[in-house]
Amino acid sequence: MNKSMKILLLILVILFIQPAYSQTISKQSAWLTVTAEQQKSITKVNDELKSFLSKARTELTSTREVLSIAKSKGFKEFTDASQVKPGSKLYVNNRERAIALIVVGKNPLLAGSRVIATHHDSPRIDIKARPLYEANGYAMFQTMIYGGIKKHHWANIPLMLLGRIDLKNGKTVDVAIGNSHDEPVLIIPDAAPHADAPLRSRVYTGVFDGEELDPIIGSMPNGKNSVVAQTLSLLSEQLGITEDDFVSAELNLVPATEPRDVGFDKSMTASYGQDDRLCSFIAVQTITELSDPEFTTIAYLTDNEETGSINNTGAQSSFLTGLYARLTQAQLGDKYSDVDTRASLHLAQVISADVNDGINPLFPSLSEASNAARLCYGVAIKRYGRSFDANSEFTARIRKILDDNAIAWQTASYKVESGGGGTIGGFMSKEDMEVIDIGIPILSMHSTYEVSSKIDVWNLYRFFGAFYKSGK
Numbered sequence: 001m002n003k004s005m006k007i008l009l010l011i012l013v014i015l016f017i018q019p020a021y022s023q024t025i026s027k028q029s030a031w032l033t034v035t036a037e038q039q040k041s042i043t044k045v046n047d048e049l050k051s052f053l054s055k056a057r058t059e060l061t062s063t064r065e066v067l068s069i070a071k072s073k074g075f076k077e078f079t080d081a082s083q084v085k086p087g088s089k090l091y092v093n094n095r096e097r098a099i100a101l102i103v104v105g106k107n108p109l110l111a112g113s114r115v116i117a118t119h120h121d122s123p124r125i126d127i128k129a130r131p132l133y134e135a136n137g138y139a140m141f142q143t144m145i146y147g148g149i150k151k152h153h154w155a156n157i158p159l160m161l162l163g164r165i166d167l168k169n170g171k172t173v174d175v176a177i178g179n180s181h182d183e184p185v186l187i188i189p190d191a192a193p194h195a196d197a198p199l200r201s202r203v204y205t206g207v208f209d210g211e212e213l214d215p216i217i218g219s220m221p222n223g224k225n226s227v228v229a230q231t232l233s234l235l236s237e238q239l240g241i242t243e244d245d246f247v248s249a250e251l252n253l254v255p256a257t258e259p260r261d262v263g264f265d266k267s268m269t270a271s272y273g274q275d276d277r278l279c280s281f282i283a284v285q286t287i288t289e290l291s292d293p294e295f296t297t298i299a300y301l302t303d304n305e306e307t308g309s310i311n312n313t314g315a316q317s318s319f320l321t322g323l324y325a326r327l328t329q330a331q332l333g334d335k336y337s338d339v340d341t342r343a344s345l346h347l348a349q350v351i352s353a354d355v356n357d358g359i360n361p362l363f364p365s366l367s368e369a370s371n372a373a374r375l376c377y378g379v380a381i382k383r384y385g386r387s388f389d390a391n392s393e394f395t396a397r398i399r400k401i402l403d404d405n406a407i408a409w410q411t412a413s414y415k416v417e418s419g420g421g422g423t424i425g426g427f428m429s430k431e432d433m434e435v436i437d438i439g440i441p442i443l444s445m446h447s448t449y450e451v452s453s454k455i456d457v458w459n460l461y462r463f464f465g466a467f468y469k470s471g472k
């Protein structure tokens with residue numbers, strides 16, 4: 001073989017190997033394979049997501065929205081064992097803050113089940129129990145931080161007040177102020193650049209102190225009342241409450257901004273609270289589209305993830321285990337024992353679904369590119385190598401579901417020693433369930449306006465549907 005033939009042969013070998021390499025190692029944007037028909041489905045699921053995010057801004061409002069969707073799709077409250085029949089669509093509302101939707105499978109729970117578990121609380125600012133005070137002629141609210149926020153994000157943006165106030169007479173006052181354009185919003189005022197020289201040396205994480213994150217709630221005293229007394233009397237009039245009632249209240253400040261398309265190509269969505277009402281909504285959407293699955297499927301939306309999954313509505317509570325006991329007992333009747341619940345849990349397959357941080361175009365060095373997730377590259381299998389992690393055999397099973405259904409996917413691992421974050425996966429793994437962390441990447445995570453890719457949302461939607469229907 002002469003030299004030029006050798007070069008020709010080498011070129012042919014490289015051309016032959018290259019496509020296999022680009023498909024397996026160097027992933028590509030999922031937009032490159034989208035058909036016109038698929039584009040319609042992408043627009044539909046993302047428009048529905050935007051509409052949900054606009055209404056569901058806290059765990060309370062999310063539970064309310066999910067209940068209304070579930071009821072409209074024929075789900076009934078699970079109150080009696082006789083309801084547990086193949087094909088039944090049931091829900092359990094856990095204290096208005098967490099919710100499980102169930103579609104009973106053809107096989108008994110003891111043969112296995114499919115669960116997608118998410119959280120539908122998001123980082124925000126909460127109102128303290130004794131919130132009212134005056135500062136330089138303004139009426140103010142004392143607040144505390146809920147979840148991992150960057151404090152400066154919350155200044156100078158319109159905030160609405162959502163939540164509930166529970167009264168001694170047993171009544172609950174629903175609070176939603178700032179939801180529509182004719183209602184007022186609250187503002188945490190930053191200092192002007194004209195006067196902030198003494199503040200300029202503050203460090204990145206301390207642009208605001210925690211105790212400085214207080215919104216102005218009024219500025220108009222009258223002849224009889226101070227500005228605080230006057231603002232309280234307005235609130236009392238509107239809500240029928242006294243100052244003491246703030247002690248038994250859950251009041252949240254959340255951005256009064258609407259979900260919007262991002263980019264001239266409208267390929268992304270920006271909204272408050274995509275972590276993790278994005279996965280929550282897609283889990284709800286896919287389970288309400290299911291009929292007669294082989295195995296019992298559950299969408300479980302939990303509360304308090306951003307503060308450690310605590311309380312009886314968080315993923316650490318025994319609620320899900322209790323639900324498995326109720327369902328298993330309903331199927332076994334008199335033969336039932338606790339051991340059966342444990343056996344059902346052992347064979348449960350769980351997607352712990354949550355968004356994760358995507359490679360940021362402005363700060364790419366914060367990610368290790370070969371293992372980090374990028375927007376538009378599909379569903380992310382999260383591998384942490386520390387704390388909770390799925391075992392390799394369950395991960396392989398999930399890879400097969402993704403590949404068999406031609407779903408774009410990638411991996412997500414944090415750069416070593418640069419940060420990290422937890423999920424609810426470990427709490428269900430502790431109950432002996434088989435669990436994996438899956439999500440899609442977003443930008444501006446834990447900010448007041450998070451950005452997701454529409455093609456990733458669509459791939460997540462297809463993956464959840466395929467997982468719910470997956471066999472043994």
Ligand SMILES: [Zn+2]
Pocket residue numbers: 119275276305354355
């Ligand atoms: Zn999350």
